[in-house]
Amino acid sequence: MGRRILHIDFNGFFASVECFFDPSIRAFPVAVTGDPEKRHGIVLAKNQLAKQFGVKTGEAIWEAKQKCPKLVCVAPHYDQYVRFSHLGRELYHEYSDLVEPFGLDENWVDVTGRTRDFHEAIDLANEIRERVHAEIGITVSVGVADNKIFAKLGSDLKKPDAVSAVLPDNYRDVAWRLPVGDLLMVGPSTKNRLNRYGIMTIGDLAKTDPAFLHAQLGKAGLTLYRFANGQDTSPVLPYGFETPVKSVGNGITAPRDLVNDDDVRLTVLMLSESVSRRLREHGFRANVIALSVRDCGLFSFTRQRRLKAPTFLTDEILDTAMQLFSENYDWQRPIRSLTVCASDLWPVDRPMQLNLFGEEEHRKRLETAERAIDGIRSRFGYHAVLRGRLLTDRTIGVMNPREEHVSHPVGYRA
Amino acid sequence: MKVYVGVETYTDEVGHTLPRVVHWTDGRRFEIQKVLDERRAASLKAGGNGVRYTCLINGQTAFLFFEDPRWFVDAVKN
Numbered sequence: 001m002g003r004r005i006l007h008i009d010f011n012g013f014f015a016s017v018e019c020f021f022d023p024s025i026r027a028f029p030v031a032v033t034g035d036p037e038k039r040h041g042i043v044l045a046k047n048q049l050a051k052q053f054g055v056k057t058g059e060a061i062w063e064a065k066q067k068c069p070k071l072v073c074v075a076p077h078y079d080q081y082v083r084f085s086h087l088g089r090e091l092y093h094e095y096s097d098l099v100e101p102f103g104l105d106e107n108w109v110d111v112t113g114r115t116r117d118f119h120e121a122i123d124l125a126n127e128i129r130e131r132v133h134a135e136i137g138i139t140v141s142v143g144v145a146d147n148k149i150f151a152k153l154g155s156d157l158k159k160p161d162a163v164s165a166v167l168p169d170n171y172r173d174v175a176w177r178l179p180v181g182d183l184l185m186v187g188p189s190t191k192n193r194l195n196r197y198g199i200m201t202i203g204d205l206a207k208t209d210p211a212f213l214h215a216q217l218g219k220a221g222l223t224l225y226r227f228a229n230g231q232d233t234s235p236v237l238p239y240g241f242e243t244p245v246k247s248v249g250n251g252i253t254a255p256r257d258l259v260n261d262d263d264v265r266l267t268v269l270m271l272s273e274s275v276s277r278r279l280r281e282h283g284f285r286a287n288v289i290a291l292s293v294r295d296c297g298l299f300s301f302t303r304q305r306r307l308k309a310p311t312f313l314t315d316e317i318l319d320t321a322m323q324l325f326s327e328n329y330d331w332q333r334p335i336r337s338l339t340v341c342a343s344d345l346w347p348v349d350r351p352m353q354l355n356l357f358g359e360e361e362h363r364k365r366l367e368t369a370e371r372a373i374d375g376i377r378s379r380f381g382y383h384a385v386l387r388g389r390l391l392t393d394r395t396i397g398v399m400n401p402r403e404e405h406v407s408h409p410v411g412y413r414a
Numbered sequence: 415m416k417v418y419v420g421v422e423t424y425t426d427e428v429g430h431t432l433p434r435v436v437h438w439t440d441g442r443r444f445e446i447q448k449v450l451d452e453r454r455a456a457s458l459k460a461g462g463n464g465v466r467y468t469c470l471i472n473g474q475t476a477f478l479f480f481e482d483p484r485w486f487v488d489a490v491k492n
Binding site: 020087133137138 | 454455462
């Protein structure tokens with residue numbers, strides 16, 4: 001007998017929370033949107049009614065309003081989303097100590113120890129679904145399966161407020177019919193590649209020769225083959241388990257388009273400072289710095305470079321990112337957003353090759369200075385100490401990218 | 415409608431807290447005769463969630479919600 005795993009997903013999470021708190025908007029199509037003033041005016045989430053009008057997450061507010069003129073746009077309340085997320089996890093914890101969050105609104109719960117068979121697991125799933133609605137006030141969809149991948153597929157099958165099972169005796173009928181893009185880890189570009197080989201459904205993928213998939217997609221091909229066949233064995237990790245940090249990045253959509261090297265340098269400086277501080281917080285130096293650029297036509301690219309020696313110094317991150325920028329951008333268009341990312345991380349206590357030509361003492365001093373600034377900021381706030389350069393353009397320079405613009409990517413595989 | 419109210423509470427020696435008196439927005443004071451039920455619940459009507467106390471006030475039952483750290487009232491059943 002295998003495992004019994006639930007995947008519990010809050011339906012239309014942000015929009016559900018907003019509708020819950022404001023009964024007057026429940027009857028209307030609702031979208032939670034970013035602040036258009038700050039040029040974050042996109043749809044972050046929408047409710048079921050808005051979905052029926054074809055409103056999509058990620059599109060601009062004006063696009064959404066063209067499809068649905070009566071769309072009610074509300075600002076996000078992240079503190080509430082975090083609170084609801086906690087309430088959900090607290091409830092799931094009454095059933096199992098193995099509760100693994102996947103973003104704010106999704107959780108895997110391993111209920112193997114509490115149930116004898118799938119019937120009991122489905123009953124339990126229904127009990128949790130009803131309790132969430134009664135006690136928290138919004139709805140969930142639950143998938144029941146013997147592995148995390150099919151459990152997640154299951155929770156997408158029927159929405160809202162429903163339980164679906166993808167079990168060893170029915171997954172060929174239920175899961176294999178679905179388009180291959182529904183499978184976890186199959187993003188748009190992988191989906192296109194698979195489609196080109198005639199692999200349209202999860203069933204097609206499951207029946208493809210793994211050697212072929214390996215040849216086309218490398219290791220990921222074999223992983224996908226196992227996923228499609230329900231052979232995922234990854235455990236539900238207990239709550240609080242943190243996957244090791246593999247990279248540290250900060251990106252920002254600037255309040256106005258960036259039109260020259262000075263604007264870019266200022267923004268990259270701000271981002272580099274934030275990345276370097278977070279590297280220190282996690283106790284790492286980075287070997288690779290990457291810069292992503294998106295212009296106002298939404299064309300984007302990423303370039304990266306390996307450093308001579310691992311670093312967490314703002315200036316070294318800045319210089320590398322700016323080198324990447326000047327070598328790769330020709331100013332055809334103004335720039336909308338920039339992201340600086342540090343990867344190939346080494347713990348700070350790992351021995352490293354020192355430079356023989358005397359720069360080390362200087363670097364050591366800079367490190368000490370940066371740590372001192374960290375100390376001041378943690379006591380008195382980000383704005384207590386600023387580089388003079390950041391004050392040259394207050395619309396761009398005086399933001400706090402660490403607090404306001406940390407992206408929270410969710411990776412399934414560590 | 416969701417109405418936030420003032421509440422006097424009593425905390426016993428094991429740390430369990432129960433509401434005793436509700437202070438209505440217009441200054442009236444309602445003694446809670448008995449707490450009939452206590453559970454986690456959401457109020458869809460008011461748009462709030464927390465611990466719901468079913469209280470007996472003037473011989474009628476009423477829901478009183480503790481939405482940490484504030485208290486709100488859902489509706490009074492006649």
